Amino acid sequence: MGNVDLNDIRLFVAVVQAGSFSKAADLANIPKSRLSRRISRLEAELGTALMDRSKRGVLLNEVGEQFYQRAQEMMQAAQTAVNSVQGKLDTPGGLLRLSVSTEVGRGFLMLHLAEYMRRYPDVLLEIEINNKKVNMIQDGIDIALRLGLPEGDNVVARKLTDIExxxxxxxxxxxxxxxxxxxxxxxxxxxxxxxxxxxxxxxxxxxxxxxxxxxxxxxxxxxxxxxxxxxxxxxxxxxxxxxxxxxxxxxxxxxxxxxTVPLYLVYYKNRGSVPTVRSMADFLLEKFGRR
Missing domain, CATH: 3.40.190.290 (D-Maltodextrin-Binding Protein; domain 2)
Structure with a gap:
């Protein structure tokens, strides 16, 4: 592609779709003169003119028509790629590792796991049930359910309930x-x-x-x-x-x-925005809220 700037191609598509440099400049929130220079730079890099400019607007020549079709397809493909990534990030999926004590696992968690799995079919659960104090980083734990207020400045502890x-x-x-x-x-x-x-x-x-x-x-x-x-x-x-x-x-x-003994949901601060972690945290808060 040589020295062609992809942003110049984006602006070219915007000019064609707007029908004029003035309208495209307003929509893009940039000065008309700057927009004009960017399109001229694009034509210089391509080695050919793409459009005729007049007071009535812009008129694509034959090369410009072909280039516009390909540029429009490229912009649509780029947007599809961005949407696919954002959709993936917003949808809970992948491995989620939990650590839970035996009594909480049996007395509460196992009653609701099937519902969570139906609600989030793309999540793979790995659940470690024991009463030892885990190191969440070393053991690769995303969420821990623990009795008593956990220590640590870099964790989020959300109280679920007081166990009678x-x-x-x-x-x-x-x-x-x-x-x-x-x-x-x-x-x-x-x-x-x-x-x-x-x-x-x-x-x-x-x-x-x-x-x-x-x-x-x-x-x-x-x-x-x-x-x-x-x-x-x-x-x-x-x-x-x-x-x-x-x-x-x-x-x-x-x-x-x-x-009573307080039960806390614990995860690291930098994991709270991960959709899979957030989905389980919100799910458990919902279930304990009903109780």
């Missing part, structure tokens, strides 16, 4: 070991504790009691503790997700309040 906790035991265990009526009576029971979870702190009518849980079992997996409750192994402090509560469980001392 309850004290649960199986009827079979209570028949064998007795039913505690107050937190003080827990000392004589088998306590199953989530060691990376909240403290066992109970409040009733401005009276607070702190209990050291885990005298029989400590684990970082609430699902394991739930199974132990079902098997009659003891009493556990567990999230009150509907699909984690099992038949045969009894909620103990509901009049004694337990501190």
């Amino acid at each position: 906790l309850g004290l649960f035991a199986a009827e079979s265990y209570l028949q064998r070991a007795g039913r505690p009526k107050s937190p003080h009576e827990l000392h004589g029971h088998a306590l199953l504790n989530k060691y990376d979870g909240p403290e066992w702190r109970f409040t009733c009518k401005q009276h607070s009691v702190h209990i050291q849980g885990g005298n029989k079992l400590n684990s970082n997996d609430a699902n394991l503790l739930g199974q132990m409750v079902s098997d009659g192994a003891g009493i556990a402090l567990l999230p009150c997700f509907d699909n984690m509560l099992r038949e045969g469980w009894v909620r103990l001392m509901p009049e004694w309040a337990v501190d």
